[in-house]
Amino acid sequence: MIDYHLHTPFCNHATGSMRDYIESAIKKGLAEICFLDHLILAKDLKVPSMIPCEVPLYFLSISELKNCYKDKIKIRSGLEVDFFENKMDIIEEITGEFAFDVIAGSVHFIEIDGKLINIASRRSLDARKNIHPDVIRKKYFEKLNLMIECDYFDTVCHLDLIDRFKHSDGNTSGYRDILKKIKKKDKVLEINTGGYSHKKGAPYPSFDIIKMCYEEGVKVTLGSDAHKPIDVGSKFKETISIVKSIGYKNITGFNKQNSFEIKI
Numbered sequence: 001m002i003d004y005h006l007h008t009p010f011c012n013h014a015t016g017s018m019r020d021y022i023e024s025a026i027k028k029g030l031a032e033i034c035f036l037d038h039l040i041l042a043k044d045l046k047v048p049s050m051i052p053c054e055v056p057l058y059f060l061s062i063s064e065l066k067n068c069y070k071d072k073i074k075i076r077s078g079l080e081v082d083f084f085e086n087k088m089d090i091i092e093e094i095t096g097e098f099a100f101d102v103i104a105g106s107v108h109f110i111e112i113d114g115k116l117i118n119i120a121s122r123r124s125l126d127a128r129k130n131i132h133p134d135v136i137r138k139k140y141f142e143k144l145n146l147m148i149e150c151d152y153f154d155t156v157c158h159l160d161l162i163d164r165f166k167h168s169d170g171n172t173s174g175y176r177d178i179l180k181k182i183k184k185k186d187k188v189l190e191i192n193t194g195g196y197s198h199k200k201g202a203p204y205p206s207f208d209i210i211k212m213c214y215e216e217g218v219k220v221t222l223g224s225d226a227h228k229p230i231d232v233g234s235k236f237k238e239t240i241s242i243v244k245s246i247g248y249k250n251i252t253g254f255n256k257q258n259s260f261e262i263k264i
């Protein structure tokens, strides 16, 4: 089993050392993990992310740990990069000189009337109160579409994060077209079990959408989005058994941005 979405202290809002995450993964019997910490380039925002000049140290730290633990567990290096369409050049410049295994794309922020709203933050609920949910949804989908167009990304994280503060039976309309585009662009969709500990009570995306993924032939990978070592591999057993019952026989891993299949 693999966990392709682990945070680290570099993002300033995850607890435990990188070694603690690795030890937790070994204890839980995982064969492979990928650090996927935040790189968010949003100006004028106190962002929960490493800053660009920390990218080299982050990459080196993973490389060292890869080596240290090579007899016990396979460790991959990745980044969870927030998509900002006008920042892609600089993001590519910052990350381009490092041979990351995975570059994952996330949309946590949308811009409405010049203001950035973090759709994944409880603190943004006040700012969202006066905006019609359809407007927020439309903006979110616009951004997702642009991100999927972008060749820079290998995977798409937590596709229905917009439903973080709702129960799992969210509105699935609009996702079919997005999934067709993900397939066309040959990207991999992440199944993120972090949603189990949110109000949603289900993975991102919901099983209804994972079913659509399967129908559209979209490949999937798996991540816990752990911000604490104890959450590594959380809810994987139940998630995998449902993913298998949907029809999937493999999940996808990455080596230097080349995908490979892992039997489940």
Ligand SMILES: [Zn+2]
Residues within 6 Å of the ligand: 080, 106, 108, 157, 158
């Ligand atoms: Zn995220």
Ligand SMILES: [Zn+2]
Residues within 6 Å of the ligand: 005, 007, 036, 080, 225
């Ligand atoms: Zn994350």
